[in-house]
Amino acid sequence: MRQLQPHLKILALGMLGLLVACGQQPTTDPLSKADAQKLKDSLVQSNKYLVAAIASPSGVVTTNTAGGLSLPSPVANLILASGLPPQSINCTASETPPKAQQQDLDNDKIPLQATYRVDCTVGDTRLRGGIVLRDKDDNNPASGYTIDTDQYELTLNTGKSNESGVKLDLDLDVTWNNPNYAVRYNFNFEIYGSDGRFGTTYAYTATYVPDNAQTPFAAGTFNYEGSLDFRTATKLYRLTGKATDLKFSNTCKETFVGGSWNLEDTRGNKLLVVYNACNNVTVTYNGEAL
Numbered sequence: 516m517r518q519l520q521p522h523l524k525i526l527a528l529g530m531l532g533l534l535v536a537c538g539q540q541p542t543t544d545p546l547s548k549a550d551a552q553k554l555k556d557s558l559v560q561s562n563k564y565l566v567a568a569i570a571s572p573s574g575v576v577t578t579n580t581a582g583g584l585s586l587p588s589p590v591a592n593l594i595l596a597s598g599l600p601p602q603s604i605n606c607t608a609s610e611t612p613p614k615a616q617q618q619d620l621d622n623d624k625i626p627l628q629a630t631y632r633v634d635c636t637v638g639d640t641r642l643r644g645g646i647v648l649r650d651k652d653d654n655n656p657a658s659g660y661t662i663d664t665d666q667y668e669l670t671l672n673t674g675k676s677n678e679s680g681v682k683l684d685l686d687l688d689v690t691w692n693n694p695n696y697a698v699r700y701n702f703n704f705e706i707y708g709s710d711g712r713f714g715t716t717y718a719y720t721a722t723y724v725p726d727n728a729q730t731p732f733a734a735g736t737f738n739y740e741g742s743l744d745f746r747t748a749t750k751l752y753r754l755t756g757k758a759t760d761l762k763f764s765n766t767c768k769e770t771f772v773g774g775s776w777n778l779e780d781t782r783g784n785k786l787l788v789v790y791n792a793c794n795n796v797t798v799t800y801n802g803e804a805l
């Protein structure tokens with residue numbers, strides 16, 4: 516064993532070096548316009564997943580789009596947010612425990628806990644991953660829920676030289692705080708393809724004020740602030756973010772439908788995302804349209 520020790524030391528030093536290399540410090544460089552464009556793409560593409568995960572627990576989406584399973588709407592919506600056409604989607608899917616064994620005492624269609632795994636293909640597009648859904652309180656239909664994705668990935672042109680895709684790690688925690696909700700987003704979204712690999716990471720707790728307390732996830736308003744990390748191949752930007760009166764409506768599957776999201780780098784450069792209406796978003800960088 517003694518003879519191994521120098522090797523172990525070298526190994527330990529090597530690993531330490533690796534850890535230092537991975538722990539990239541945020542840059543103080545101004546956000547370049549090219550990177551601002553990538554950040555815009557990331558925000559706009561990721562938007563639909565944020566919107567999808569908020570769904571009316573009372574409205575179960577009965578669908579054959581995921582291997583014939585009838586899924587709770589936050590789960591079905593997340594799968595449909597991939598943009599795969601529901602008619603031609605071909606999935607293998609599993610549900611644990613099986614539906615017949617799932618507990619739902621408050622009948623809010625959110626099981627006490629269930630895990631869904633899907634593997635879907637349409638042509639050379641593939642979606643796979645896991646989603647765990649939990650009721651915050653299975654004796655209270657207004658309680659809220661948590662949804663966590665696991666190794667969730669959408670690949671386009673699978674196996675080809677122009678393969679591209681997105682990886683999503685979304686942990687969402689919706690907690691009732693009568694009459695409003697606290698919504699915790701823990702979000703990591705990565706895009707890869709011909710533009711390289713870039714991603715956004717953030718963790719915010721938003722306040723969510725429903726328009727109507729009887730149907731809390733039909734429509735409402737989000738407000739939150741915090742930092743957002745944007746990684747490119749060479750840089751890590753840490754931006755401050757403030758979302759003001761983001762209007763959510765479950766009639767819009769693509770985007771928020773009102774309000775704005777302001778992101779600012781360490782030099783005061785501003786990326787402003789304005790939601791005009793459903794799927795109608797204006798993004799400017801220091802006042803210039805992107």
Ligand SMILES: [Ca+2]
Nearest residue numbers: 619623625650
């Ligand atoms: Ca329940």
Ligand SMILES: [Ca+2]
Nearest residue numbers: 652655656658
């Ligand atoms: Ca409940």
